[in-house]
Amino acid sequence: MTDLNHTEQLAEVLDQQASGADWLARYSSSLLGVFGTPQRVLVRGNGCTVWDADGNQYLDLLGGIAVNALGHAHPFVTSVISSQLATLGHVSNFFTSPTQIALAEKLLQLSAAPAGSKAFFTNSGTEAVEAAFKLARRNSTPAADGKPARTRILALDGAFHGRTMGALALTAKQAYREPFEPLPGGVEHLPFGSIEALVNAVDETVAAVILEPIQGEAGVRPLPPGYLQAAREVTTRAGALLILDEVQTGIGRTGSWFAHQPSGIVPDAMTLAKGLGGGFPIGALITFGAAVSSLFAPGQHGTTFGGNPVATAAALATLHTIEATDLLGHAHDVGAWLRAELATVELVTEVRGEGLLIGFDLTGDYAAAAVTEALLQGFIINAPTPHTLRLAPPLILTTEQAATFTAALPGILNIAKERTP
Numbered sequence: 001m002t003d004l005n006h007t008e009q010l011a012e013v014l015d016q017q018a019s020g021a022d023w024l025a026r027y028s029s030s031l032l033g034v035f036g037t038p039q040r041v042l043v044r045g046n047g048c049t050v051w052d053a054d055g056n057q058y059l060d061l062l063g064g065i066a067v068n069a070l071g072h073a074h075p076f077v078t079s080v081i082s083s084q085l086a087t088l089g090h091v092s093n094f095f096t097s098p099t100q101i102a103l104a105e106k107l108l109q110l111s112a113a114p115a116g117s118k119a120f121f122t123n124s125g126t127e128a129v130e131a132a133f134k135l136a137r138r139n140s141t142p143a144a145d146g147k148p149a150r151t152r153i154l155a156l157d158g159a160f161h162g163r164t165m166g167a168l169a170l171t172a173k174q175a176y177r178e179p180f181e182p183l184p185g186g187v188e189h190l191p192f193g194s195i196e197a198l199v200n201a202v203d204e205t206v207a208a209v210i211l212e213p214i215q216g217e218a219g220v221r222p223l224p225p226g227y228l229q230a231a232r233e234v235t236t237r238a239g240a241l242l243i244l245d246e247v248q249t250g251i252g253r254t255g256s257w258f259a260h261q262p263s264g265i266v267p268d269a270m271t272l273a274k275g276l277g278g279g280f281p282i283g284a285l286i287t288f289g290a291a292v293s294s295l296f297a298p299g300q301h302g303t304t305f306g307g308n309p310v311a312t313a314a315a316l317a318t319l320h321t322i323e324a325t326d327l328l329g330h331a332h333d334v335g336a337w338l339r340a341e342l343a344t345v346e347l348v349t350e351v352r353g354e355g356l357l358i359g360f361d362l363t364g365d366y367a368a369a370a371v372t373e374a375l376l377q378g379f380i381i382n383a384p385t386p387h388t389l390r391l392a393p394p395l396i397l398t399t400e401q402a403a404t405f406t407a408a409l410p411g412i413l414n415i416a417k418e419r420t421p
Contacts, residue, residue, distance in 0.1 A: 020053040039375055045072025048394050048401055050380070059401060060380045061393040066216070066248050066357065069275035070321055071394035077278045077317045084313035091309065093302055099312040106319055107286060110257045111270065116290025121307030122283035125247035125273030126162025129210075131285040131301055132243050132271050133166035133184070136208035138295040139241050150207035150240070157192045160217035161210065161245055170210055173217075193223060195230045202234040208241035208268075209234075213259035216248040219388035220352050220359025232265040241268040241292065247283070248357065251275035252322050252395055255332030255355030268292045275395075278318035282311040327395040331355040337399050338391070341406040347413040358391040359384070362413065366420035373412045373419075379405050 015022075023041040041053040048071050050060050063069070070077060084099065091097055104119035111117075122128045133153070140150040153170070155161070161170040168176060169183040177183060186207075191197045192215070202209060209231055215221040235242040244267040249259035253275055256262055260270075266288055273283035283306075287293040305311075322328065335355040342351045342360050350361040362370070367383035374381050382390045393402075 158218035
């Protein structure tokens with residue numbers, strides 16, 4: 001069979017003439033309903049713009065939930081992925097590749113990791129958190145009776161760390177947790193932002209404290225000033241690990257390579273994913289220093305696909321582009337402009353975030369209706385809570401593009417408010 005025949009057969013399967021309704025009918029009969037009904041069937045993207053199966057155009061202000069750091073179909077990233085896949089696609093963890101090693105070195109450099117630090121690559125953010133959970137379990141000195149002395153892992157109310165079992169144990173939302181209990185034990189959730197509660201909770205029985213510098217799924221809630229420094233101080237004193245979940249906040253999203261860096265602290269471990277691959281699936285666990293990096297012994301953790309040549313090549317291309325085009329400064333500036341504009345909108349009560357991770361509260365619980373109306377008007381946004389809207393657009397978003405949204409937003413919110421009982 002010729003390549004042309006293969007192409008023609010694939011074209012038939014992907015029926016370019018099918019409508020969004022046609023595709024959604026097929027979706028409902030073939031995919032598990034864990035996500036509900038998709039809002040649209042997207043077929044093409046370029047930069048910050050996407051198109052659906054019916055030809056409608058949208059400004060993507062969500063970026064695949066902070067994933068598409070360079071937008072859609074970035075020419076350099078797509079060329080690197082294509083070139084790498086044409087050379088070497090997968091090798092398993094019995095071997096390594098130049099792209100895997102170079103990416104590890106680059107991430108350690110960008111995170112200013114001390115000597116002895118290491119990287120472990122996964123396929124997603126939740127897998128990176130699973131690795132961090134297991135790392136925390138390894139941080140335990142046996143007590144006199146031979147049992148682990150450190151059995152507690154602390155997270156925060158409002159935390160979202162993923163949906164696999166270990167990550168779900170760290171996630172706070174009861175609606176996510178209850179259908180799958182009992183979850184892995186030993187996890188406690190502290191009041192969000194309370195330094196006093198943190199200080200009182202951390203002692204020699206704590207294996208690790210895991211924190212998001214900015215809680216994305218809770219409505220883009222930054223930890224209060226001084227919290228990370230206090231967490232670093234109390235965990236160091238108690239011998240507990242400080243693990244930062246930067247799955248959503250890392251890779252330039254907040255205008256810094258990593259959201260914790262302006263605080264001046266160095267964590268013991270950090271999880272990454274989302275924007276790291278510029279749209280290609282990849283995650284990472286970074287361990288800081290030789291002592292933490294040696295907690296895992298050979299054979300105690302692994303992955304088949306993690307760190308494959310294509311994913312690591314995509315990540316290298318993404319990091320190079322962010323660095324070469326100063327997208328950190330761009331995200332900082334555009335984000336500051338956008339937050340200032342949002343704060344002037346009548347039905348917006350509070351604006352939070354850093355860089356291009358932004359959450360803003362509304363006067364009532366009509367965020368879901370606002371997402372629907374925004375989509376009708378050509379904008380993709382998200383409602384992490386009933387009264388909060390979230391923006392996490394590609395880092396290449398321009399102020400001109402953002403201005404089309406801020407100009408439309410008052411009308412969107414007024415319609416949403418009127419349509420919500």
